[in-house]
Amino acid sequence: MQTAVDDFHQLITDDPRGASADANQLDAALVARGILFAGKAMPVHLRPYLVSQSQRRQLESAAASVLRAALLAEKGLFGGNHEQLYEALHIQDRERKLLRVNPGYEDAVVWTRLDAFPTPDGVLFLEFNHDAPAGIGYAAAMTEIYLGLSILRRFAERYQLEPDEPRPxxxxxxxxxxxxxxxKTHPTIGIVDWTDVRTSADQIILRDYFIAQGYPSVIADPREVELRQGQLYAGDTRLDIVYRRVVTSELLTKLDETRAFTTAYETRAACFINSFRCRVSENKAFFAFLTDPAHIAFLPEEAQQCLLNHLPWTRIxxxxxxxxxxxxxxxLxxxxxxxxxxxxxxxxDAYGGTNVxxxxxxxxxxxxxxxxQAVTDDALWVVQQRVPTPVELFPVRQADGGFDFHPMKYNVNPFYLGGQIAGAVVRTSQSAVINVSAGGGSIPTFTVTPRA
Structure with a gap:
């Protein structure tokens, strides 16, 4: 894959003015499409992340296998005693009330994003992001924008490109x-999150896609929905599916303001996806059980080895x-x-790279x-084996409009959607904490094959 990366960088070096024009086009398109973070164009690189077919298969196989093993483990830990697991994870009573509700379907995790580090010894997953992760809309729209750049068209003359499209x-x-x-009916989808959330553009992209596919969709704030005769409404629109984007930890601080929303979940007034049960296996302390052979001894040998091979050693x-x-x-x-x-x-129990x-x-x-602080804090902390952060050269635009190639730390974030891996975004940073909220950038992924 290094050859493809070098070839892309050579296109920049050979035509710096053209590359600068492409970068301007990229930034303008991000703003026009609303691919923003905190009100500004999403930080990106002119080069997307490039992977080979074999690298793609390795990532997809590892991601699907480790998540299946983790969800199987969740069902059987502590002899299947969920209350004991909640206690071990220090889950508070107000959240346990939601966890005890049967959401009306089997899977605890319908969609998620995993944080992966490709290493020479294989793929390691540092975190699961089940609780309303952003990025699917961004990934799809960014892919479309990159395909419209002249440098991508020139690159495609030498390489066959397979872009990601996770929305279907x-x-x-x-x-x-x-x-x-x-x-049983043709459902209306409500994308529910706070009105002022920084990733609202991601939700708009998905809303427009759902509508284009024939499924009415609206964006709503959990403080503004209402229960009417046992059904959930956002304004005059009845919601059949709640595509839950509001983060549980934030919701729990505003229960008085969101009573109709949580009551709708408890009474199954709508189908909430993901259910709040996804939070159990997302908790970073959950990895302490998944990487302890004594706790996962009940699993099939293959599942045990998958968890121990693909998750970094973690302890509470x-x-x-x-x-x-x-x-x-x-x-310890x-x-x-x-x-x-x-x-x-x-x-x-935190996100966004805070306090890491x-x-x-x-x-x-x-x-x-x-x-x-971690030992004495009422909230749980974890210590995790440090995984060497992968590094690649990426083009970084300079103040004069030219480009330098800088080593950037990165991670790969595959989307698990309904039992399959469908696409991935890549985040880059100059620091070891790689997160858009912590100042990192985001780019789409292309699988590339040299043309004959």
Missing amino acids: ALLAALLRAYRDFGG VTEQHTLLPTGERVD CDYVVRHRTEFVLKPA YVGSETDDTVWAQALR
């Missing part, structure tokens, strides 16, 4: 869950003795203090303070 798989997944829910931060992957028994906190550079410390401490980029004093 997303819609199919929503409709399948709705049928399992018992829905508490005063405890535990086994390292080598089998050595250690005092003492070991983590002495081997700071080997670990990452982060809250178990990368040991190799944190000094001894700050690391020790963060660890003490």
Whole structure:
């Protein structure tokens, strides 16, 4: 794949003025299509992420296998006692009330985004993002924009390009869950999130796609929906499917303002996708059980090995003795203090890259303070084996309009939609915390094959 990357970069080097014009076109199209983050054009690179067919198959196989194994584990941990699992994850009573509700269909996770690091030893998944992740609309629209650039057309003369289009798989997944829910009519879809959320453009792209495919769709705020005669409404529109984009942790702080919304879930006034049950396996502390052979011994051997091979060793931060992957028994906190550079410390129930401490980029004093906070905090923290962050050269535009090629850290985020992997976005950053909310960028993925 390095040859394809080099060839793309050579196109920039050979025609810097053309590349600059393409970059201007790219930025203008992002703004015109509403592909924004926090009111500005999404940070991108002129080169998309390029993968070979074999790399694509490896990513898709690993992502689908690890998620299936994780969801199977969730059902059987602690002997299938969900209340004991909730207790172990420190899930509060107000959230447990939602978790105990049967959403009306089987799958806890209908759609999600995984955070993956390709490494020389295979693909490792650092997090699951089940609870209303953004990006599917952005990915589809960015792909269309990139295909309109002259540099992509020139590149396509040498390489066959297979772009991602995750929206059909997303819609199919929503409709399948709705049928399992018992829905019989042609559903209206409500995309529900706070009005002022920074990723509203992503929702607009999806709303317009659903409508174009023949499914009425609206965007609504959870504080403004109403229950009428046992059905959920946004204004005059009855909602059959709630494509839930409001993040649970934020919703729990505004329960008094969103009573109709949560009551609609509890009474099945609409089909909520994902259900709130997705939060259990998204919790970062859940990885502590998935990477502990003693906890997953009930799984088939293949599922056990999948989890241990594709997830970084993770433990809940508490005063405890535990086994390292080598089998050595250690005092967890003492070991983590002495081997700071080997670990990452982060809250178990947070998103957006907040309060993440990368040991190799944190000094001894700050690391020790963060660890003490983690031990004493009422909320759970986890310590996770640090995975070497993959790095690639990407074109970075300079103030004069030209380009330099900078090494950028990146991760790959495949979308799991209704049981299949359908597309992926890639996020880049100069820091080890790779997240758009933390200042990173986002680019689409193209599978490339050299033309004969």
